[in-house]
Amino acid sequence: MTTAPDPAPTEPKATPTRPGRRRRRTRVPTAALLVAPSVLFLAALFLWPIVVGVGQAVTGTDGPTLAHLRRMLDDPYFWQATRNTALLIVVLIPLQFAFALTMALLLRERPRLSSFYFYVWCVPLAISDLAAGLVWLSIFADRGYLNSVLAHLGLGDGYAWLSYDNDATMFLAVLLAELWRATSLVLVIVVAGLQNIPRDYDEAAAVFGATYWQRLRHVILPQLRPSLQVALILRTILGLQTFAVAQALTGRSFPLLVGETYQWYVTLQNERVSAAIALVILLMSLGTAVVYLRVLRDPAATGSGR
């Protein structure tokens, strides 16, 4: 450019001296005010008991002690409970996910009466594990409905499904009751996840010639990943908390970890061992959540902001 003509007159240019930077009206105070009560409340009911619980577990009448932890570890019930809890989770969760996925895919086909089905399948959502145990007790009790049916059919008159002699059937009863009660939660999460998958994807895959199973494997399941992940973490941690089902069905014949906290606290009146077991469960839950989040991290989701 050899010459510098004036630019066309636009708005009057900003004067270099700006009015002093105004105090920015931020919304932080309002938001903090709204959030603070819940934070304080949760901290009080969460962090405080943890501190107290650790104190309970590692101190005795005269200073710090490992006696309670030792007593916990020396108790055969503790190891049995740990084994049962682990076994229940390992066997139950794959079954539950397969079952819930099947149910969700059935509903996706929109059969007639599907809203009725959905209602019935969701009822256990609001049923506690104690109630579920009692419901299945009516079936598995020695003089319960299962044996009655068998008797009606002339297939023997009574098998002690829940007796401590019959480890396998006892486990089976607890497993069935839990499958019945807790699959609804997975179902609801999966159904919600399926609803968020646009049907276009599925239809596009169908147009390009994918069979149902190919679509399921390559289109639907990958899209469901976040939902399944959430359900998995939630179910595992809730699985760790199961106890009243077993209590209702078998008493202490099939001990579970949380049941042991209850036993030590209520029946054996030893809050220190009870607190120790509670902390073990807490640590296990935390560990599970961390492991899941690491292992299941979606490679496509990392690095994307919010």
Added chain:
Amino acid sequence: MAEIVLRNLVKTYPGTRTPATDDISLEVRDGEFLVLVGPSGCGKTTLLRMIAGLEAPDSGSVQIGGRDVTDLPARLRGLSMVFQSYAIWPHMRVRQNIAFGLAMRKTPKAEIDRRVGEAAELLHLSEYLDRYPAQLSGGQRQRVAVARAIVTDADVLLMDEPLSNLDALLRMEFRTELKRIVGKLGTTTVYVTHDQAEALSLGDRVAVLRDGRVAQVGPPLEVYDSPADEFVGGFLGAPPMNFLPARVDRADGRSRLRIGDQSTAAPVALGDYPGDEVTVGVRAENVEVFDADGPDRLAARVEVVEPTGAAILLTVELAGRQLKVQAPPTFRIGPGSPVWLAVDPDRLRCYHPADSTAITVSG
């Protein structure tokens, strides 16, 4: 009634680096209809929301009717607004929706009824007053939003893309109606749109925004005819202004514009720039198209022919560049044919290639 004065408004949203509005100053006269237009992300909605009090500026001030309202909440600014999504409350009947502003001001019941009735009449909503919004069509909801905005007799009326959710036909129709209603009320109005046709047809003045700054402000025809820079020329008008690189030549004591290996008469303003490279801007309708050569005509080749009903839009190739030109509907030509173009030098706008600002007759 009130005028609006905006001074040095700067707003940067948290988490972003570039400001949404970068030191904008504007004045809207009492009773004026000002349109803020620009591509998405240019800061027009932010500016409107700062006038409304829904967004606080980082610095700068907003005055309405001579009163500094920068720190006042929206409800105390004495304005009303039509939202892009209408923001008609679904749990209230049409009547309650329209009356909301009056009810908040504790207007007597009889007065509310009267004014709601009038507003409803004006917008042909009388028979829908007892319906819920869910029972209305999109166009009717739009009318409710407008009725709600005008019923309060506010000093300032703000509209945020009020027509963008309507289909093309309704949009045209309601645009006319809106102009009629607002013209009758005479309220100071600030109207945001990304639709340049809307901006040109509605505004007393148009402010074109780009990247948080005002690129040009003026009456619609002035902004359309003499865009202050290439951006404004390219944004306003359909088809957008054509831009061609050219060089200023001097022959026989008169300046000529050399485009490729052809030349045409240059506007007077270019007399001071012999030998310079310039960018020439010309609107499609300002190019005359001929099927034969003549004096001062530029040869070009037709690439695409698009009849639009009222005219024929031709895409032609000139000196390696594509140009949109307009021919009368009777003009018969096919792709590949040669055409000759003539331009009135006074209709040409020239820009500095370096910063694409307009070259004007300087004193």
Added chain:
Amino acid sequence: MSRLRAARRRTILIHVACVAVTLFMGLPIYLIALAALSSRESLNRFPLSLLPTDVSTETMRVFLDSTGVIGGFQNSVEVGLISLALSLALGVPAGYAVARYAFRGREPYQLFLLLTRALPIVVLSVPLARVFLATGLYDTTYAVALLHTALALPTTVLITSAIFVAVPVEHEEAAMVFGASAPRAFARVVLPQALPGIAAAAIFTFVTSWNEVLGAAVLTLNRRTLPAQVLSTLADSPLAFRFAGGFALVVPALVFIAFMRRYLLNMWGTTIR
């Protein structure tokens, strides 16, 4: 033709599968109802009848007359209502803040919610009992309600924030432009639209509280909730009592789910992130 037949077979298969699942899910409920509504005498017979041939309210009546059952019922309702009120009072404002404000600490806050949601707070009842003993709250419905509020609060925040997100900000802004103050805009415009969802959150809290047993059993001695009462007397009570107790705990579940059918996916599905 064969294509049509295959499609037909598929439909039939789907129906059969649906019916089978429904039987699995529904039959136990039928059986517990059957057991609870049989007379004591018929429950002692073996094999049990699978059809409601001998309907009687005797078992339920005996259950309701047992010590602690009516009281437990009252305590359960009381705990549920207190938890509900508390978790709404604490959770709704927080949910609103999460939905509307981009405040610093929002992400950590949400993470904190997820953490408290994911960890088994119930097992903290044991140390909590000591805390409550020290503060004089032990063996009160408030103690249990506080624990249940902590259980339900994260979910309440998540549900309500999802609901507030669904109410467009422009609705609120419009109210403010037309002369409403922020609290008034919330009350007049946001709250009415969010009410059904807030009700869903409330019911979620109530169900959580109604079902929780460990904490309720640990934190009380005399003021037991119904599940805690049933659990603590489980070992020494006859089968008929247990069946009746099971049924009494299941019935509210049927009602809750029936009421909340529309919100199930919202409550347990989408917002659990």
